Amino acid sequence: MFNTKVLLPLVTAIFLFCAASASADNGTLTYASSATASSNWYSAASAPGGNFASNWEFYSVGGSVNSYSVDLDNVQLPAGDVTLTPNGTNAWDVNFTVPLAGLTDGGHQISITLVSGDNTPYQDTEPLNVENTPPGPVINISAFQDSPATWEVDWSDPPNDTAPLSEVAYSTTQPTSATPPADTQYQDISDGSTSLTGLPYPNGTTLWVWVTDVAGNNDALNAQSILLGTQPAGQTGGGPGADGNTGSATPITASVHGHTIKGKAGKKAKVKVTATYKGKVVAKTTTKAGGAYTITIPSRDKGKVVITVGSSKKTVKVK
Numbered sequence: 001m002f003n004t005k006v007l008l009p010l011v012t013a014i015f016l017f018c019a020a021s022a023s024a025d026n027g028t029l030t031y032a033s034s035a036t037a038s039s040n041w042y043s044a045a046s047a048p049g050g051n052f053a054s055n056w057e058f059y060s061v062g063g064s065v066n067s068y069s070v071d072l073d074n075v076q077l078p079a080g081d082v083t084l085t086p087n088g089t090n091a092w093d094v095n096f097t098v099p100l101a102g103l104t105d106g107g108h109q110i111s112i113t114l115v116s117g118d119n120t121p122y123q124d125t126e127p128l129n130v131e132n133t134p135p136g137p138v139i140n141i142s143a144f145q146d147s148p149a150t151w152e153v154d155w156s157d158p159p160n161d162t163a164p165l166s167e168v169a170y171s172t173t174q175p176t177s178a179t180p181p182a183d184t185q186y187q188d189i190s191d192g193s194t195s196l197t198g199l200p201y202p203n204g205t206t207l208w209v210w211v212t213d214v215a216g217n218n219d220a221l222n223a224q225s226i227l228l229g230t231q232p233a234g235q236t237g238g239g240p241g242a243d244g245n246t247g248s249a250t251p252i253t254a255s256v257h258g259h260t261i262k263g264k265a266g267k268k269a270k271v272k273v274t275a276t277y278k279g280k281v282v283a284k285t286t287t288k289a290g291g292a293y294t295i296t297i298p299s300r301d302k303g304k305v306v307i308t309v310g311s312s313k314k315t316v317k318v319k
Helices: none
Strands: 002-009 016-021 051-058 067-073 082-086 090-099 106-116 119-132 137-147 150-156 165-169 185-188 195-199 206-213 224-227 252-257 260-265 272-277 281-287 290-295 302-309 312-318
Touching: 051 119, 067 082, 067 090, 090 106, 137 195, 137 224, 150 206, 150 252, 165 312, 252 302, 252 312, 260 302, 260 312, 272 290
Parallel strands: none
Antiparallel strands: 002 016, 002 051, 051 090, 067 106, 082 090, 106 119, 137 150, 150 195, 165 185, 165 206, 206 224, 252 260, 260 290, 272 281, 272 302, 302 312
C-alpha cells in the first residue's frame, strides 16, 4: 500500500511535502524558519509559546483509525500533547506539540505512527534540531581601516556553538542587558562571513559586536568590544595609517615556504593581512607582536600572490 503524507509546521506556516510508504521510514523533510530561510533549527525563545507544534497528515488510510502516537527520541509524548482529527475522506491529521524548553541542544528525532482500521501501520521519522543556548562571544576580534573614512571589523565564530550563525549585530553603545541597544544594526552572515566592512565611524569609536544563530538565539551581554583606531574620537592629525602604523604605507618583507608566506610589516599587532590570487582573496590573518605575520594559501593556487598589509602590498611567487 502506498500513501502520501504532508507535514505542516505551524511554527513557520510553511508547507513542505514528502511521501512515504506503509510501515516504512523514507520521508524527507527540510524545516524552514521565518527568520532565516532554509533553517531547520528551533529554540524555545523564538518558537510561539516555546513549542514546536506540527501535524502529520495521512492520506488514503481508510475511514477509521485504531491507534496513533508520536515519539520524541523513542519516548512517547503525553496523550494530552497528541490529537487526531479527520481531514477529508479517508485522511487523518496527527497533531502534536513538543515543548522545546529543557531539550538538549542538537539533533532530536520525531516518529509519527498511525494504525488504520484494517490494522495497517503507517509511520515516518523526521529530524528536529534544537538550540536553546545563545551563541557565546566572538573571538579574535580585530579592526583596521579599509579606507581613509571607513573600517573593517573581523572576528572568529564562537567555539562550540551547535547551530549555524545567521546574523551579526553591532552597536556603539555597550549593552547592559540581553536586549540590544536602540542604535544596534544588523548584517546577514548566513553565508559564513566573519567580517563587517565599510563602517563609517570616526577614529577612536568603540564598537560592540555579537551574533545570532539560525534558531533565533542571541544575547547582547555576550558582545565583544573593539576600539577602532588608537586616538580618541574627535582628535585630528597624527592618527594611524591604513596599515595600523603612523604615516604612509610600511614596506613588507615576505619569504615563501611552499604555500606558506612569512614576513613582517611595521611594528603593530592585529593589522589585517590578506593573500590575493587572481584577484580573489584566498587567505586572511593578522600581524602578531612586532608586525610579524604567517599566512597559508590553498595548495591549488600557484603563481603570483599579492600580500596586502593595510595599504602596503608585495607580490610573491608561489610554486
